[in-house]
Amino acid sequence: MNTKARIMNVARHSFSKHGYEGTTLAQIAQEVGIQKPSMYNHFKSKAELYLLLCEQITNQLVDTIATTAAQYETSESKTRLYHVLKNSCDFIMYEQEGAMYKRFMLFPPADLKQDVLSIVLKGDEAIHRTLHELFQQGQKEKRFKPIPEQMFRSAYFCLLDGLFTESFIYEDDDFQRRFKEAWTIFWYGISTDSL
DSSP states (O other): OOHHHHHHHHHHHHHHHHTTTTOOHHHHHHHHTSOHHHHTTTOSOHHHHHHHHHHHHHHHHHHHHHHHHHHTTTSOHHHHHHHHHHHHHHHHHHSHHHHHHHHHHHSOOGGGHHHHHHHHHHHHHHHHHHHHHHHHHHHHTTOBOSOOHHHHHHHHHHHHHHHHHHHHHSOHHHHHHHHHHHHHHHHHHHBSOOO
8 A cells, every 4th residue: 555545545534533622643654654745745634635535435426326326226216216225324324434434424514614514515416316317216216205306315315314314323233224214114105116
């Protein structure tokens, strides 16, 4: 692994654990085994490093969603949508990148808030493309109620964001139960299936 990749790995872990304000370039450099001035050979500032990681992690979540949708391409819309949601939650809960994702979504550094928001909104646009495909499939299969696509997307993001918040509060067993219950209500809300 080259020095830049090592810096990014150490920084991701430190930002995840201590936040932006609680992490210094000197600490990162020490853990990587280089002098702090050497950091500037790779990154102009701590802000640049942080935003690069935010973008990388957002792209990983987008890729998780797109890859999952492709993996279940031959499945019905219910199965595809369920796995897209499940794998999104798993990324946020169990991957190291997910810990930093939680931090920058909820507690972006004040000076970088607009930059982080731009990254998140760009990621949302990419997620919209996958959700559009899933919505079209559900409509084609006549599995969805005649609802506008924007309503479908809003409900999906509210469900994901709610689960995101729940992941801070509940232990895994409780979270998994709540995930299944929330998914069930969401599905019956958008689908032509009846309870």
